[in-house]
Amino acid sequence: xxxxxxxxxKALLINTSTIINPLRQTRSFHASSLVTLQExxxxxxxxxxxNGHVCxxxxxxVSMGSMMVKPNAKKIRRIPHKGGTTKSDNNNNKDxxxxxxxxxxxxxxxxxxxxxxxxxxxxxxxxxQLARSCVELAKxxxxxxxxRRLEASLLVADENISLELTGNGDVLESNDGVLGVGSGxxxxxxxxxxxxxIEELSAEDVARKAMKIATQMCVxxxxxxxxxxxxxKEADENEEDEEKNKNKNKKE
Numbered sequence: 001x002x003x004x005x006x007x008x009x010k011a012l013l014i015n016t017s018t019i020i021n022p023l024r025q026t027r028s029f030h031a032s033s034l035v036t037l038q039e040x041x042x043x044x045x046x047x048x049x050x051n052g053h054v055c056x057x058x059x060x061x062v063s064m065g066s067m068m069v070k071p072n073a074k075k076i077r078r079i080p081h082k083g084g085t086t087k088s089d090n091n092n093n094k095d096x097x098x099x100x101x102x103x104x105x106x107x108x109x110x111x112x113x114x115x116x117x118x119x120x121x122x123x124x125x126x127x128x129q130l131a132r133s134c135v136e137l138a139k140x141x142x143x144x145x146x147x148r149r150l151e152a153s154l155l156v157a158d159e160n161i162s163l164e165l166t167g168n169g170d171v172l173e174s175n176d177g178v179l180g181v182g183s184g185x186x187x188x189x190x191x192x193x194x195x196x197x198i199e200e201l202s203a204e205d206v207a208r209k210a211m212k213i214a215t216q217m218c219v220x221x222x223x224x225x226x227x228x229x230x231x232x233k234e235a236d237e238n239e240e241d242e243e244k245n246k247n248k249n250k251k252e
Contacts (some may be wrong), residue, residue, distance in 0.1 A: 043075055044184035044214045044221040045104035047155050048192055049177035050203040052234040054157045056102045057086050057207040058182075059215065060224035062109070075112075076104045079120055084128050100158070101130060102228045106182035107152030115141070115152055115165075119191045130158045134171045142169035153181040159232045184218030204229060 045058040060072040080100040101123060105112035118140065122133035134156060141150070154165040163171040164179050172179075178196060181190040191210035195201055201209070204227065215221050 032078065042106040042153075042182040043073075044182040044188050044211065044218060045075060045106050045155050045180060046185070046188040046192060046207050046211055046214070047102075047104065047157050047179040048196065048203045048207045048210070049157070049162050049174075049232065050196055050201075050206060052232050053203040054102070054162060054230050054232055055203040055207045056104050056155060056157055056228045057204075057211050057225055058106075059184075059221045060226060061220060061222040068222075071222055073109075074226060075106070076102065076226045077116065078102050078228055079123060080118075082124055100230075102157045102230060104155040104181070105152055106185075108150070108236050111150035112152040112154070114150060115154060119156070121131045129170075130161055131163065131171070132158060134160050134163050134165055138165060138169045138171050140172070141165075155179055155181055157230070159230060182221070184214035184221040187217045188214035206224070 002122075017062070043059055043061060045056070047054065047056045049055075056076055058075045060075070061074045062070040069227060078100045103116060103119065105116065115137070119133065119137050122136050123130070126133045126136070140156070156163050156165065162174060162179055164170075164174075164181060166172070175195060176196065178189055178192045180186075180192075188210045191213040192206050195206045195209055198206075207227075208225070211225060212223070213220075215223050
């Protein structure tokens with residue numbers, strides 16, 4: 001009797017433990033834990049360099065899981081050169097003569113602004129040297145214990161070069177003038193590369209058409225676009241050549 005009763009008790013303990021433990025787990029899994037486990041999906045930032053102009057465009061949607069938090073976030077900034085001015089707070093800004101560096105970011109907003117501040121410091125340390133500033137930032141991104149945990153990607157462009165900075169510490173330059181980051185970047189890059197060879201389309205036209213396609217295909221990208229445009233050195237050289245030709249024609 002004693003042996004049989006002990007066997008029954010052990011069986012009951014096993015059964016009750018298997019039944020009670022899952023219930024305890026589900027009760028402790030409340031709404032706050034659901035929010036922490038949700039992944040923050042990125043955005044779509046596209047940069048197109050063509051015919052003496054560079055255009056960076058991004059959407060304004062901020063998503064957390066399946067919920068849209070904000071539709072009109074500003075994910076593109078213009079960092080002025082040392083001693084310069086900027087008008088990047090204006091959504092309709094198309095002042096191509098404003099000097100500086102255009103920056104677009106995807107990922108965690110707080111992490112992106114932390115990297116943006118570090119980039120500003122590097123640009124002040126190495127004025128006019130965007131590539132070197134990005135390399136120095138990438139070094140710190142990989143070696144600093146705090147920066148190493150930041151989850152964001154940056155696109156930067158000035159009158160000379162366009163670069164992508166990844167969380168792995170990579171500094172990438174495109175061979176065809178098209179760069180993109182974010183959840184819809186693959187769609188935007190593919191569309192921009194298909195359109196960039198059309199001579200009638202400017203850099204802004206290519207970017208707008210490509211972003212429209214990305215908006216239609218990526219659920220984390222909306223049509224609230226922010227645009228920043230800048231002239232490149234190629235455009236300045238072309239203008240100088242045109243002026244020289246005009247002066248020669250007048251003399252003749």
